[in-house]
Amino acid sequence: MTTELDENTRDKSVTHNQRADVQARYHNRRSRSIALIERMLRSYLRPYIWLLGISVLLNVIIAATTGALPWFIQLAVDEVFNNKDPDMLILVPVGVVAISFIKGLATYASNVIMNFVGQRSTSNLQRDLFSRLVHGDLAYVGQKHSGAYISIFMNDATRLRATVSTMIVSLIRHLLTVVALIAFMFTINWHLAMIYTVIVIPMGIAAMRRLGRVTRSASRDGLQETGEFSTLIAETLSGLRIVKAYGQENDQIDRAGSTIDRVLEFTMRAIRARAAASPAIEALGGIAVGAIIFVGGYQSMQGNLTAGEFMGFITALLAVYQPLRSVANMQTVLQEGVAAGTRVFSILDAEDHIVDSPEAGILKVDKGAVRFDNVSFQYDGREHPALNGVSIDVQPGQTVALVGASGSGKSTLLNLTLRFFDVSDGVIEIDGQNVRHVTLDSLRRATALVTQDPFLFDDTIANNIAYGSPP
Ligand SMILES: Nc1ncnc2c1ncn2[C@@H]1O[C@H](COP(=O)(O)OP(=O)(O)OP(=O)(O)O)[C@@H](O)[C@H]1O
Ligand SMILES: [Mg+2]
Incomplete structure (x- = not known):
């Protein structure tokens, strides 16, 4: 009896400690991600603040035009089909064409601007990285093989670039569009809108957070392994004579094979996590549409909802799906970028020991002793x-x-x-x-x-x- 009690208490304390440990690690990681994002914003995105401002304006236009479409559908059903209003027969189609044109132009301009900002800021980062390597202490730079550096330049920097571009688009355009469409849903019928925002959005966010964690660890391991693969390639090429002289070709091939397998394994883990995100949201979307038809249908039978309002609502709900998915995916994309950014910044942050001392003078060579x-x-x-x-x-x-x-x-x-x-x-x-x-x-x-x-x-x-x- 006593033993059992002891066991129980011990078990509990272990799980408690473990949980505290996991939580601490999670908070640490979280604050590190935030620090990294802040730094990216401060050092690399700040020069483009004006362009980002213009882009925000363009995206307000995109969000507003996307939010206006369900409203036109509502007008079409209620005013054109039900009330047979001849003015609306002209106004609604003209309006739809006009907003589509405006949206198209704004989308083009903002895509170019946002991608320019994403690409430019990461090229600047690459430039800094290169200059860091050239100026770096031999003792530090020599710690990694050249292949590992090449991989960081190519893979991590590219991953970071994709993250920055995607994040800017998701954060500005998709978030604004989601807000506009949900605002529209509330103006039509707050009952239905509440069902949607209370059921779907929190569940979606919870699912995404879990997947984000898996993606980041897989992505980090994958990049690490890719670095090892580049090292192996660089090493094999520079030592090809030795490899051949000692008949080690097959050995090198085996080593490459197992590294490639590991890269594949990590990549697949990240892909599976990312792929799981879409069905999760899709299933939630199905639940939402079902619930809306049920509640909306009931309200319509009570005479509280017109067919046009219902159609408008469903249109908004379908339109919100894609931007909402991007917003929900933001966490995953961000985690991949954080994994890459951590590796890039760890090189940028290495401290040099071989530097000019504060009172260093110019060497004057007179005789040359x-x-x-x-x-x-x-x-x-x-x-x-x-x-x-x-x-x-x-x-x-x-x-x-x-x-x-x-x-x-x-x-x-x-x-x-x-x-x-x-x-x-x-x-x-x-x-x-x-x-x-x-x-x-x-x-x-x-x-x-x-x-x-x-x-x-x-x-x-x-x-x-x-x-x-x-x-
Ligand atoms: N970058 C380095 N990191 C660690 N150890 C090193 C490094 N460079 C040289 N060593 C080690 O320091 C010792 C002295 O090496 P050094 O290159 O000065 O020899 P050396 O007299 O020039 O030889 P060699 O005639 O082959 O050129 C060796 O034991 C070598 O392995
Ligand atoms: Mg020597």
């Missing part, structure tokens, strides 16, 4: 230091060759001189000036580097020779 004084250095993640208390004195005009076994630290000495990395201990001086106390720009202007791995840019030989010299 280089001195290493007790220099030690250890690469991140390495167990042993690459250099340990090295002192070298190079006189002006002297030519020095460092000879040593592979891995003994020859290239490392040059890396430290040019400050690709900073010494862990000791001092490197050029003409008596500590390289850490002069600007990076002046240091690298005063030096030239020819590395052991020949490297050519995809450009003419002349341009490769002239690389870095002023035009």
Whole structure:
């Protein structure tokens, strides 16, 4: 008996803790999503605030014309067919044609504007990302394979671009249209409108929130895996000679195969979650139409609802379906964008350690003496230091060759001189000036580097020779 009680209490405390844990994680994620959206708005969408303003105006027009259509249907049934009003016979069709034209023009203009804003803001982000990589510390940039960066540039940035464009359209156009149509429903018959808004919308939102969570995790894992796939491609291509020399072709193919399978699995998980969204809304829509026919029919039998009002209401209900679905889908699209954005911003936010010190002066090379004084250095993640208390004195005009076994630290000495990395201990001086106390720009202007791995840019030989010299 006692044991059972103990078990019970223990179980409860576990579930309670777990729930608190899940909630905390959820809130964390949520605030992170909000921070990311805020940042996107502040840094990348703000320059286009005017265009967004014009777009909002255009979309007010689109929403109003969409909201007007059910009203014309109502007039057509009540005034043209029932009351046989000859004026309305002309006015209603002319009105329908006019609003369709206006809506078409406004839709065209706003699509172009909103997509321009979406595309432009993400190209600016890509530009920043590129400049971040070029300026980034070698130690940091070297942590990821080039394939992973390419994937972030291509896949994550593209995903983010799609999200921004879709979000702007959904948020402005579809939300306004939903508001206009539901407002129209309320003006016709608030009973029916209440049934619709109370049953369908909250249920739809609840379903979408669940699906949004699944999509985000699948989308994040999928992008990660895509990055690994690009790494594998880049690696295989650059090491193709080695792969062939050791007969490892099939091994590489197997590795690629399993990565491709994992990408497929995550993609399918996201697709299933997204696909589940439509039937969910469709089913809810069916329930809504059924309920409206029942309640509307009853009211009509009581003489409280005309056929035109009923038709107008059903038209509005059918018209609201598509924009409502986009609004409900917003959460899913947003989550995909957040997954991509998190990866993009994590690169943008990496902090540099190799920077000019606040009191850095310009390196003045007079004679060209280089001195290493007790220099030690250890690469991140390495167990042993690459250099340990090295002192070298190079006189002006002297030519020095460092000879040593592979891995003994020859290239490392040059890396430290040019400050690709900073010494862990000791001092490197050029003409008596500590390289850490002069600007990076002046240091690298005063030096030239020819590395052991020949490297050519995809450009003419002349341009490769002239690389870095002023035009
Ligand atoms: N970017 C890096 N990250 C981590 N460890 C590194 C890095 N570059 C070099 N090392 C390690 O530091 C040590 C010294 O390497 P370094 O490249 O300076 O040798 P080296 O004398 O130039 O060799 P080689 O004659 O092959 O060019 C080696 O153990 C090497 O594995
Ligand atoms: Mg070397």
